[in-house]
Amino acid sequence: MAHGASYVLQGFSMWRRRPGLMLLGMVPALIVLVLVTAALVALLLTVGDLVAWLTPFADDWGGVRTLLRVGLALLLVGGAVLLASVTFTGLTLAIGDPFYERIWRETERMIGGEVPEGGVGFWRSLRDAGGLMLAGVGMALVLAVIGFLPLVGAVVGAVLGFVVSARLLAGELVSRPLESRGLDRAARQEVLAGHGSSVLGLGLATQAFFLVPFGAVAVMPAAVVGSTMLVREILDGRDGGVVRHTGAVTGE
Numbered sequence: 001m002a003h004g005a006s007y008v009l010q011g012f013s014m015w016r017r018r019p020g021l022m023l024l025g026m027v028p029a030l031i032v033l034v035l036v037t038a039a040l041v042a043l044l045l046t047v048g049d050l051v052a053w054l055t056p057f058a059d060d061w062g063g064v065r066t067l068l069r070v071g072l073a074l075l076l077v078g079g080a081v082l083l084a085s086v087t088f089t090g091l092t093l094a095i096g097d098p099f100y101e102r103i104w105r106e107t108e109r110m111i112g113g114e115v116p117e118g119g120v121g122f123w124r125s126l127r128d129a130g131g132l133m134l135a136g137v138g139m140a141l142v143l144a145v146i147g148f149l150p151l152v153g154a155v156v157g158a159v160l161g162f163v164v165s166a167r168l169l170a171g172e173l174v175s176r177p178l179e180s181r182g183l184d185r186a187a188r189q190e191v192l193a194g195h196g197s198s199v200l201g202l203g204l205a206t207q208a209f210f211l212v213p214f215g216a217v218a219v220m221p222a223a224v225v226g227s228t229m230l231v232r233e234i235l236d237g238r239d240g241g242v243v244r245h246t247g248a249v250t251g252e
Helices: 002-011 019-054 063-111 122-146 153-179 185-192 196-209 215-239
Strands: none
Touching (some): 002 215, 063 215, 153 185, 153 196, 153 215, 185 215
């Protein structure tokens, strides 16, 4: 896993070579962050009125009314935060695919060799992002159930959520340079067979940055670079080629 995680750090080397391109790659995550933050702030400002509108039957319940509405408000806000966290990646990938395509193509060019001409396309990217968001929502529901387990529920749920999110994210990141070569899902799985720990390490390292304020904005361009480098290493190994990119991005 450490091998895959190292590619995220190597991805930051692109800042030295193409800072403008990497700055452009931060835009999608920044847009999603602003939109999500605005939505959460709006919810916080109106949650009192929303809860009162949802519970008109409790107007005459006295102290019980306050407990009910405070609990419901906390549930709504907590659910909104959880939903935002599990859909952030999907939204970012949906908005950012044209930006990230430029980054991984430039990475391919700097590594050297043939740069694939194929692309995922807008509608395919949107479908994949939607699938990722749905998977995130489903995962959030499962984790909510796990969280009710006595003693260990919260810890197990948090760890499992982190790992599953990392695996989903890594799968999306490595799929772009593979799909551009015309590989379908079965072919991609065949290529990645035996490299699951490296792919997971890439996702875990990327997901770890999400825990830092504004970390998701900074890491996404580097993760795209790193995932492209990892895919090229895997493909070069399968083809018997010389792996030239185990360090920072090379080429002129």
